[in-house]
Amino acid sequence: MTWCAPLPRGVRQDGQAVGLIWGQMADPQGRERIKLTTTLHVERESELVSLAQRAAADRSGALDAAAIAAAVARSGLDFSASAHGQRQRELIDALGEGGRLAVAIGVAGSGKSTLLAPLVDAWQRDGRRVYGAALAWRQSDDLAGAGIPDADRAAYSVFLGRVTRGQVRLDRASVVVVDELGLLGTRQLLELLRVQAATGCQVVAVGDPKQCQAIEAGPVIELLRRALGADAIPELLTTVRQQSVRERETSLMFREGRAAEALALKRADGTARLVPGGYREAVAHVADLWAERRAANAHDPDYTLTVSAPTNAEARAIGTAIRERRRDAGELGPDQVVVDACDQSGATYALPLAVGDRVRLFAHTNAAYANRGRGVIGNNGSVLEVRGIGAVGVVLRNQSGREGLVKWDTLRHPASRRIRLSYGDVLTIDAAQGSTITEHIQAMPAGTQAVTAFKAYPAASRHRRASYLVTSDGAERREIAARRPLGDARPIREADVWASMARNLARQPDTPAALELLERAHRIERGAARALQAGLRPAEQRAADGLAKTTLRRTWQRQHAAGHMAAMTDRLDSLVRQQGRVLDVLGRFAPALRDAATHALAVMRPALQQITASLRERRQAIQQQPEQTPAARPSRGPSFGM
Numbered sequence: 125m126t127w128c129a130p131l132p133r134g135v136r137q138d139g140q141a142v143g144l145i146w147g148q149m150a151d152p153q154g155r156e157r158i159k160l161t162t163t164l165h166v167e168r169e170s171e172l173v174s175l176a177q178r179a180a181a182d183r184s185g186a187l188d189a190a191a192i193a194a195a196v197a198r199s200g201l202d203f204s205a206s207a208h209g210q211r212q213r214e215l216i217d218a219l220g221e222g223g224r225l226a227v228a229i230g231v232a233g234s235g236k237s238t239l240l241a242p243l244v245d246a247w248q249r250d251g252r253r254v255y256g257a258a259l260a261w262r263q264s265d266d267l268a269g270a271g272i273p274d275a276d277r278a279a280y281s282v283f284l285g286r287v288t289r290g291q292v293r294l295d296r297a298s299v300v301v302v303d304e305l306g307l308l309g310t311r312q313l314l315e316l317l318r319v320q321a322a323t324g325c326q327v328v329a330v331g332d333p334k335q336c337q338a339i340e341a342g343p344v345i346e347l348l349r350r351a352l353g354a355d356a357i358p359e360l361l362t363t364v365r366q367q368s369v370r371e372r373e374t375s376l377m378f379r380e381g382r383a384a385e386a387l388a389l390k391r392a393d394g395t396a397r398l399v400p401g402g403y404r405e406a407v408a409h410v411a412d413l414w415a416e417r418r419a420a421n422a423h424d425p426d427y428t429l430t431v432s433a434p435t436n437a438e439a440r441a442i443g444t445a446i447r448e449r450r451r452d453a454g455e456l457g458p459d460q461v462v463v464d465a466c467d468q469s470g471a472t473y474a475l476p477l478a479v480g481d482r483v484r485l486f487a488h489t490n491a492a493y494a495n496r497g498r499g500v501i502g503n504n505g506s507v508l509e510v511r512g513i514g515a516v517g518v519v520l521r522n523q524s525g526r527e528g529l530v531k532w533d534t535l536r537h538p539a540s541r542r543i544r545l546s547y548g549d550v551l552t553i554d555a556a557q558g559s560t561i562t563e564h565i566q567a568m569p570a571g572t573q574a575v576t577a578f579k580a581y582p583a584a585s586r587h588r589r590a591s592y593l594v595t596s597d598g599a600e601r602r603e604i605a606a607r608r609p610l611g612d613a614r615p616i617r618e619a620d621v622w623a624s625m626a627r628n629l630a631r632q633p634d635t636p637a638a639l640e641l642l643e644r645a646h647r648i649e650r651g652a653a654r655a656l657q658a659g660l661r662p663a664e665q666r667a668a669d670g671l672a673k674t675t676l677r678r679t680w681q682r683q684h685a686a687g688h689m690a691a692m693t694d695r696l697d698s699l700v701r702q703q704g705r706v707l708d709v710l711g712r713f714a715p716a717l718r719d720a721a722t723h724a725l726a727v728m729r730p731a732l733q734q735i736t737a738s739l740r741e742r743r744q745a746i747q748q749q750p751e752q753t754p755a756a757r758p759s760r761g762p763s764f765g766m
Contacts, residue, residue, distance in 0.1 A: 168310050169347055175317040176351035179225035185296065185326040187220040187246050195246035201238065208362045212239045218358045219243060224320060225327045227305070227348050227357045231379060232585035233365025233372075233560070236330050237269035240301060243328070244271040247299050252326075254299045255292065257283040259307040261488060261503025263558045267303055279504065280308065282488070284315055296324035304558060305331025306345055313344045334379050334632070335557060335582045343635050365560060367588050375585040381577050384626035386584070387593075391622070396593045398600070398621060403441075406569035406596035411445035413592060414549070415453070417563055428561040431550040432583050434568060434575055436467045442567055443547030447481065450549075456480040460513045463532075466542040468504070475545060477518070481510040484548035484555075489535070491520065491528025501528045505555045507548035553583045565592045571599030572628040580629040600624055 196203065196216065203213035216239050219226045230236045244254050248271075256267035256277040264277045278286065280302070286292040294300070300316065302308070308331075320327050333345040349357055366372040370389065377386035390396035399409040414431060421427040431446070433439040450456050457479040465475035468486045477483070484507050491501035501522050502508050512519035517531035535543045550567070566583040568575060572595055584591050600621045608614070666672065 165310065168314050172310060172314045172317060172344075172347055173351040175314070175321055176225055176348055179317065179320050179327065180223040180352050180356065182224040183222070185224055185299075186222060187243075187250065189217070189221070191246045191250065192217060192220045192242065195242040195249065198245060199242045201242070208235075208360075208364055211360050211362065215239050215358050215360055216242055219328050219330075220246060222328075224324070225317070225329075225352075227329045227345075227352065229332055229345065229357060229359040229361075230330055231332055231361055231363055231376065232335060232557075232582055233363035233375070234360045235364055236303065236360075237266060239360075240267075240270035240328075240330070244301070252297045252299050254301060255283065255294075256301045256303065258303040258558075259312075260505050260555065262505030262555065263304050263307075265503065266558050267301060270301065272301065279488075280312060284312075284319070287319055294319060294323040294325040296326075298323070298325040300325055300327050302327065302329040303331070304335075305329040306333045306335055307331070307554075307557075308344050310344060310347065313347075334578060363585065365585065365588060371587070371590070375581070375591070378577060378581040378584045378629065381630045381632050383577065383580065383629035384623070387622060387626055387629070390591075390593055395590060397595075398597045398618070399594060400597050402596055402598040403569045406567070406594060406599070407438075407441050407445050410442050410565060410567040410569065410594050411449050413565060413594065414446050415449040417565075417592075421562070424562075426562070429563050429565070430556060430559065430561045430586065431565040431567055432553045432556040432586070433550055434553060434570070434579060436469060436471060436546070436552055438567065438569055439550040439552055440467075440473065440546055442569070443550040446549045447547055450480070451478075463543040463545070465545050466537055466540055467544070467546055470540070472540070472542060475543070475547075477510060477513055477545075479510055479512060482507055482548040483510060483520070483545045484551065486544040486546070487535075489530060491530045491534075493526065493528045499528070501526065501530065505551070507551075553579050556586060557582045559586055560588065561586055563587050563590045563592070565594060568593075568595040569599070571596055571603055572625045573599075573603045575628060576631040576633060577629060578632065595625065597621060 196213070201209075203209040203216075212235060215228050215230070219228055219239075220243050230239075247254050254272055254276065256264055256270070256272035257280045258264040258267065259280050261279045261282075264279055267277050268274065283292065283300075287294060300320075302316070305313075316327060319325070329348075331345060333343065345357075361376075363372050363375065366375060370393075374386050374389050377383070377389075387396055397409065397413075399406045410431060414429065417429055418427075421429075431439075431442060433442055447456065459476040459478045462474050462476045464472070466472045484505065485502045486504055488503050489501055489506075490498050492498050501520055506522065508520040508522050510518060511521050511527055512529075517529050517534070519527055519529050521527045532543060535545060537544055553566075556564075564583070564586040566580075572580075584593070601616050604616050604620055604624050
């Protein structure tokens with residue numbers, strides 16, 4: 125890892141001038157990546173850790189074991205019937221008997237609402253008021269199953285806004301239950317912990333770090349592990365949502381990054397589909413599959429089917445195709461209006477509407493009810509049915525069966541004045557997180573390139589009975605071709621496509637906290653300092669003993685001289701070996717010259733042999749020469765001439 129100190133000019137974050145800190149480090153695949161953070165992130169994370177430690181250490185709000193046991197008995201739930209239930213009971217005790225901050229990890233479908241229900245009952249019996257919050261309204265609505273009243277549940281930002289304005293007054297008799305904790309960023313959780321420190325309320329949070337990640341910066345669950353210790357955060361890593369063992373195992377494989385194994389099982393079951401063609405063909409296939417599954421389960425009044433996609437644009441395209449299937453089935457009337465619409469990201473589009481359409485809201489929305497005044501009809505992420513369309517507004521019916529008139533002006537974006545609606549038969553993976561249905565279709569018409577395990581896992585764990593995964597064969601092949609070198613003529617086989625999909629869906633990108641980045645840098649700095657000290661220690665010891673600090677120069681000189689002498693020895697040996705051949709040549713032309721040369725060589729041979737022997741002895745002596753003493757002077761090395 126390469127590390128750089130904060131840049132002097134910095135950047136602006138939340139209106140503040142802050143230092144920018146960057147580091148270059150290897151990702152889980154060994155590739156070098158640039159990681160960025162700011163001094164403000166470091167300050168926030170440090171404060172979060174400190175407040176979390178302080179709150180967790182305060183056990184004045186802990187329930188006693190008898191109160192928890194009584195609440196479990198009132199629930200009528202038998203947690204002793206299975207290993208999963210026993211683990212749920214352990215988490216109930218850990219959260220109920222914990223400090224003013226208690227945290228647990230629960231995988232998708234682990235029954236978090238089930239284990240929270242007895243705790244909510246016990247807190248309420250103890251005279252405490254329990255509030256519920258999650259990042260999105262739709263997810264906060266799921267806390268109704270834990271027994272938290274409608275008036276006391278809200279989207280996270282709305283709840284904190286109510287606290288800030290004094291509409292919700294927290295004190296030491298208040299409990300705030302946070303669901304889908306992993307979706308929060310550092311700043312968002314820090315705001316709640318500051319409220320906890322000021323009011324003394326109790327915070328109980330449950331989530332999973334391996335589902336959809338926070339939009340804002342900061343892996344909060346990892347920060348809480350740092351603050352409280354991994355052993356202080358219990359985990360429930362089994363699921364009961366899926367009806368079959370095979371489906372439970374498959375969904376958890378996606379969580380563990382074992383996408384290749386999960387895809388192999390789904391291919392064998394026929395629930396992983398590679399659609400020939402491109403984007404439009406995949407969209408059409410998803411719509412046809414939706415119609416097919418609905419028709420196959422028309423006899424089951426409890427059957428539910430949902431579709432999720434990675435982006436709003438993909439969800440809208442599939443929703444439009446499903447709308448045509450519904451029209452073919454006689455479920456829609458003619459289009460009555462086409463509105464200029466937008467989603468929460470600002471994307472704009474024309475949206476035809478007809479009676480029978482299912483639409484998705486993008487904001488907390490009020491409606492006028494016949495003879496019953498006004499009230500909330502849905503929240504961001506709620507899906508409602510269009511029951512009437514007029515000049516003033518649209519009549520919508522929510523899942524509880526209530527119908528109300530929502531004025532067009534109520535649905536308009538404050539800035540663009542466009543209508544904030546989209547078709548509701550398909551949601552993004554993030555919006556669908558937390559839902560439970562009979563069957564689910566995980567649609568990726570643009571391919572899996574932009575989908576990681578953090579998206580694949582929640583999408584593959586919504587269902588009770590079956591989950592279908594659909595992607596475009598053409599999109600997957602284009603990605604493979606783009607990764608290959610130019611001119612690579614190898615054919616792309618179907619096995620290559622499935623392997624590429626497994627690679628994408630298994631990715632779990634490393635998002636270290638700012639504190640972890642700094643710690644890695646400090647470890648590298650300390651390691652470099654220790655390595656430098658260890659490297660200098662022998663030289664410093666030699667100097668203290670009166671020796672030269674290093675033997676590098678003398679060693680090089682010895683090796684250099686020995687090399688020269690080895691070359692000269694080889695040349696002399698060669699001359700001696702060539703004597704016989706020289707005499708043969710001379711004998712062919714002048715026997716007298718051969719006799720004279722023989723006599724001369726006989727005289728020279730002893731001298732040559734003596735020189736050769738002397739050179740070998742000198743070379744051996746140089747190689748074995750002991751280290752110089754303090755009084756010795758370094759030699760310049762021998763010089764030889766012929």
